[in-house]
Amino acid sequence: MPELVLLRAVFDHLGTGVYATDTSGRITAANARAGQITGRPAEQALGQDLHDLLCRAEDGTVLPAEQCRIHTATRAVLASGRPAEGSEEFFLRDDGTLVPVLWAATALHVEGQTAGAVLVFRDFSTRRAAQQETAAYLAALEELTARLSLIAEISEVLVSTLETGEVLRRTSRLLVPGLADWAAVDLFRADTEELERVAIHTRDDADAAAGLEGPLPPLPEPSGSHLVRVLRGIQPVLLDPDILARETDSPLATTHQDLFDQLGGHSAVVVPLYSRGKVFGSLTVGRTAGSPPYTDAEVTVLADIGRRAGLVVDNAQLFAQQRHVAEAMQRQLLTPLPHVDPLGIAARYRPAQAVAEVGGDWYDAFVLPGGVTALVIGDVVGHDLPAAAHMAELRNMLRALAWDRRGPPSLIMEHLDDAMTHTSGAPIATAFLAHVEGSEGGPWRLRWTNAGHPPPLLITEDGAHYLQDDPDPPLGMGDTLGMELHRHDGTDPLPPGSTLLLYTDGLVEDRARPIDIGMARLRLQATALAHRGVEDFCDELLERIDPDGDDVALLALRMPPAGVGAAHGAAPPRVQHA
Structure with a gap:
């Protein structure tokens, strides 16, 4: 049909x-x-x-x-x-x-x-193959995402601080358990071949790592040790059970083998921490029973982490070297303080903790003809070598003008402003100049002028207060404003035993809080420390406030007790230079 x-x-x-x-x-x-x-x-x-x-x-x-x-x-x-x-x-x-x-x-x-x-x-084979391929692709994508996330997290840690040991300890913790059951970092001390194990982290048993950190034996020459090969070159080494079973040929290789003896491991990778062709140390990661051997892809990831860590170590060492040079240069630009009996004078300079540059902060103290002591604190705009050079230029100009011009601080500051405008390329600067005036044994007074600088703090038996007055504009502003600036003087008594503190803005300014809070904190801490000797006063004040955002210069004056220094027919105050 x-x-x-x-x-x-x-x-x-x-x-x-x-x-x-x-x-x-x-x-x-x-x-x-x-x-x-x-x-x-x-x-x-x-x-x-x-x-x-x-x-x-x-x-x-x-x-x-x-x-x-x-x-x-x-x-x-x-x-x-x-x-x-x-x-x-x-x-x-x-x-x-x-x-x-x-x-x-x-x-x-x-x-x-x-x-x-x-x-x-x-x-169903074609469709099944497509599903399997998709699943494999998604698994690979997930693994790649996890690896990239780990690298991103480690990269964030690596740039979080310049303290190398802490960075490497945090990095080793991130590697476990994502890429290892344990991790250890060996590092050369700066510019030496002295090795030290600075970080070690395990997945489970922290006690197993006890005693494994610390100084390591010297690098042997020659040696077939996998650790030595990494430290002498820039290529990672993958260790399998056969390699791990080999006998060691040097004390350094033995200390490396101790990691596997105490922590276990059937598969491991040793990668160099290097930058610009220089090896700064090594990273060793191991996997114990139950974990798969390392793949080539994982070795590549670990090698990249080692390269990133090496770059951080390199930058930290360069920073330390530059910082040392910068501090030495800055301190050479600052003059020694005179010893003026019966006055006590102390000063401190602390460079910014976050940069390795010289800056424009300065202090100065010197004795003028007639026995008057001049105190200066100032800050030139900038944090670089030109700022330091301009700082030295202004300091020397101010010294010369103060010695040559017999007048109040305001007159000297006007001459400095005029000279700066017409003979110097210095940028805007703030400065505070004061004369300590009085007869031997007192009473004493402070005659001062302020060119846009933070006000000094005077601590007496009755408390502490800032020498607040409307400050004159900073130096260098007259030419900008197109007018001649006339500066004025302020006067304040300096009671017996009182402390006068001159400082730059780095002591009170902080991005995390308003300057009013910084000034209130300074007054509180300075008042609490006023009973200390003037040298200890400066040291303890810096330690308590611990500024780190900018350069800081301090200049402290301690007045003698009442009557000290008074004598019939006494000569002018004795002046000595450190």
Whole structure:
């Protein structure tokens, strides 16, 4: 009949494989597509038990019927009439290979009776391969993301401080357990071949690392040790159990082997910490039982971390060298203080902790003709060599003008401003100049002028207060404003035993708080320390306030007790220079 011919054509040319089975599971019909998928012509499949002929485990072994989803699903379909489907089963092809199939089973009814089942299936290999490829890609992407996140986190730690030991300790902690069960860092001391183990971190047992940090034996020459090879070159070394089992050939190699003896490890990587071709130390990471061996990709990541750490060590050492040079240069630009009996004078200079540059902060004290002591504190704009040079220039100009011009501080400051404007390329600067005036034994007074500088602090028995007055504009502003500036003087008594503190803004300014808070804190701390000797006063004040955002210069004057220095026919105050 035409209808049967049509149905047969559909059955034969359907794009999916079709098997019909009887109630016992034997194949009673198969279309052409089924033969193409399984590699078995219909005549070869007819009469065969579908499960025994085709169903296999993923590894190709015979699959018990009770464990076969197609078999159990077909039985359930025959019993309940409800269809079933699946996608994780495999058919055995005629050539012995396996093909994953996507399938669906329904009951076959003939004249109201269940005559068997129909299994429709498709070759799932292409789709399955795509899924596996996607899963593998996602897994690789997740691993890459994790590695990049770790590198980013380590990079953030590496630039967080210039304290090398702390940076390397924090880095070793980040590596465990992400890339290691334990990590150790060996570092050369600056500009020497003296090695020290500065950091070690373990996953579980911190006590196992006890005693492993500290100085290490000298670098042998020659040596076949993997650690020495890393310290003599810039290539990472991957250690497997065979390499780890080799006997050591030097005391340094023995101390490195101690890591594995105490912490364990079947796989390890040693990478250099290097920059600009110079090796500063090494990073050793190890994996113990239960962790997989290191892969080439992980070695590459660790080598990159070692390179980044080496760059940080290099920068820290360069910073320390530059800082040392900068401090030495800055201190050479500052003059020694005179000893003026019975006055006590002390000064301190502290460079900024975050930069290795000379700056424009300065202090000065000298005795003028007639025995008057001049005190100066100043700050030239900038934190570089030109600022330091301009600072020295202004200091010398001020000294010369103060000695030559017999007048009040305001007049000297006006001459300095005029000279700075017309003969110097110095930028804007602030300065405070004071004369300590009085007869021997007192009373004493301070005559001063302020060119835009923070006000001095005077501490007496009655408390502490700033010598507040509307300060004159900073030096160098007259030319900017296009006008001649007239400066004025202030006068304040200096009671017996009082302390006068001159300072630069780095002592009270902080990005984290307003300057008012800094000045209140300075007054509180200075008042608490006023009973100390003037040298201890300066040291303790810096320690308590601990400025680190900018250069700081201090100049402290301690007045003698009442009557000290008074004598009949006494000579002018004795002046000595340190």
